[in-house]
Amino acid sequence: MSLPKHYDAQAAEKKWYQYWMDKGFFRSTPDEREPYTIVIPPPNVTGVLHMGHMLNNTIQDVLIRKARLEGKNACWVPGTDHASIATEAKVVKLLREKGIKKSDLSREEFMQHAFAWKDKYGGIILEQLQTLGASCDWERTRFTMEPKLSKAVIKVFVDLYNKGHIYRGLRMTNWDPVAKTVLSNEEVIYTNENSKLYHVRYRIAGTENEWLTIATTRPETILGDSAIAVHPEDERYAHLAGKKAIVPLVGREIPIIFDKYVDMEFGTGALKVTPAHDMNDNEIGERHNLKVIDILDDSGALNEAAQFYVGMDRAVARKQSAKDLKAQGHIVKIENYTNNVGRSERTNAVVEPKLTEQWFLKMDTFAATALAAVENGEVDFFPPQMLNMYRNWLTPDNVRDWCVSRQLWWGQQIPAYYTADGKMAVAETQEEALAILNKDGGSYTAEDLKQDEDAVDTWFSSWLWPMAVFDAFEDPTELKYYYPTNVLVTGWDIMFFWVARMIMAGYEWSGDLLGPELAKEKGVHPFKDVYFTGMVRDNKRRKMSKSLGNSPDSMELMKKYGADGVRYGILSCSAAGNDVIFDAPFDKKSGKSLSESKLCETGRNFSNKLWNALRLIKGWPTKDSPPSTVNRLAVKWLDQKFNETLESIEQSFKTYRLSEAVKTLYNFIWGDFCSWYLEMVKPDYQQPIEETTLEHTINFFEKLMTLLHPFMPHITEEIWSHLREREEMDRCTNSTWPTGGEYDEGFLYKVETMKSLIASTRDIRKRNQLKDKETLDLAVQDGEGARIFLAEMGMAETIVKMAYLSSLTYTTEADHEGQGFIAGTEQYYLLFEKTIDVAAEREKLEKELNRLKGFIKGIEKKLSNERFVAGAPAAVVEKERKKLSDGKAKIELIENELFNLK
């Protein structure tokens, strides 16, 4: 059998993913095993896989695959989110391109278009996740707007309403006067625009020539003024307490009020208050009980209430009013000014603040519950400092009621029904609404009812996700097995929008669904741990985004480096919670990101390294004879080193330090296994290896593949299949996670000393232009330390083999040709004919001597401090003493060497 020189990731990845799917390895149904559950943060149904998804889903896959290897019932539920605003915007845009206006369509017609579009283009991202190797149970794929999930949303809305948590109220919203609709915050784009700041003077009522000057960018709204506000501590205006001012043009008298909101530094320090047309003015108006005078109609033109310029557009009215104010002597000055103007994403119209009726969810008790859940440790955050941000958001001062209504069609329609005569009922169905309305003898019919036009906020469906994916609101059977989920993996940017709200929902409903006993036993939190990933940024620290073009094409990356290579690349640079700098270079011409990455290249090279280690082993003929001492040492060492490494990896997993875990494995496999172990046991060319040593080697390789499998599933599966003859269900994917064992730190340290000894001989060869293969003699200064060190089984033989020596001998001579060096605490001489550059040699040794002396001085200072010896743990003191004696031994060696150098 001959294996090609390079590993073909493309072919292997496709083959194995199909195999896993065919064998149902990712399928999960409740059984007697311990469950390990993750629900995917549902990506936007119309989205494509970007770097953030890759990071996020690779992490989830690592966790779920590890759990599967540990024999747990691993269940990873995939799905997509309907993302109401983004998707509706896309559909509206698409329809517009076809010449269809949303306003010409009925709700039903629009929804048909939207669903058709979703069916055609939606879900691409799920296929892309499969390319990445995501081991989701695809039979469980859910969508936040599918009928069952929508039903749950409606049920929950009604429940909250009946419990008194939901109310309807007026709220300042962003009004698009062209589309004549309310916009969500996300649909408003703010840019700095040049405008003018008008300083307008108002006459104080009851005076002839006393004025108060305000600054405004919108003089036309003067017609809707209800007050003038100044800061309560502003001495310039203190005398105006209780006075009134006269609004120019209309001549209305308005109070002068004092409010801390006013910035004394800005303009004149006096602010005109127009509660109907400004968010802040509205709040001031509420505090001071001011009249709300709405002077604009739905299209942004002035209405009757304005008295002047009626029917004129606000922009035209602005210029006209400025002209008129000037003519009447009210304009003090006009400045050029740059301010932040919000425009509609859809129509580019300047957004007008407007009061509209919205639905709200009271947050106070929910917020307290969600905060307590994390503070008392029922939910743990990783990294833990994320709790600070969470606390800050959920503190009562910062919590605002959640506006759950959105002026959109793509979403669950709010289950509120109105009658023409102003009655309202909230119910899951129209029939139930009728029943409520007719309870006291009414006689409304279905024709009398009009359902609320708005849809609920997308988050109002996603907050149920961990319960809804198990159809908990219809039948809690599966919930009882899988809930609470083990971990949620998500970005910290949606901590408040999503994470906190899922916790709220979990505490609100899962207790009832699970029943009191189970709820007590398992808890009602939706997940035990939350692992916050960082944002993926480019090498200029900008958030990767489509519009910037700074995100590499994820599919291209996987094509180039293999899914395993990309998984390695993205994981290795992502410590929990820290932002991820993904170093993809830019094309200088276009400024676009190239689909290249050094990190992914490292991952691909790693796959190739593994592949070649396999090729090496497969090429070895075997013989039936007892293992050599070198091979016995190699096996003993790697076995213990494996145990040590496994322990460190387990530790990293416990705290979700996945990048640490994968790097540890990388270093162990590449460095210890390939560069040292395999080189140690490698037979001479075309010579056989002992069967027992080969068997040990294959065992090691197998265990390593299982450890690496969660990170790089395809290559490990491929290698697994070549290592031995396999049954069809005997795959790396469902192999068994290895258990650790004992290791002797002293022994491992000895081997490290051996490694540095060998490295020193290579360094000396290189410095002296000696060929690596040229065999030389090595002499070690005879002494107890050297005798003990070299007495270790196989040690001397391994040094001879790995350092290309002809012999390793003890010496007592002080003077040697060749080059001396220290390894551990022993003095060695690599022997060869050499003219020694005494000056250079002395300089090098003296440098080292000085370093060591400083080192010793520090330790001596420490040890001479009684408080250290008394206060520090005994083990620490002992370690310091060892450091001291080793250091002193080395100093002595160097001083001897210096003495001998003439």
Place this chain on the structure above:
RNA sequence: GGAGGUAUAGCUCAGUUGGUUUAGAGCGUUUGGUUUACACCCAAAAGGUCAUAGGUUCGAAUCCUAUUAUCUCCACCA
């Protein structure tokens, strides 16, 4: 304006409750290599006053305070 994070080698980052760390890895750089597994490789080297200034401690990259830089979220810019 409110809040939070980050600052360690040229770059990207580790450094887990302060103590075998006068500090590690990968990439990059330099040097050597036609070693029959791998040049997607092998061997080796150089490179850091741990942002700055104080403090706590027997001991600080690690804890505290201030400063500076930088990033993010929330609110807003009359």
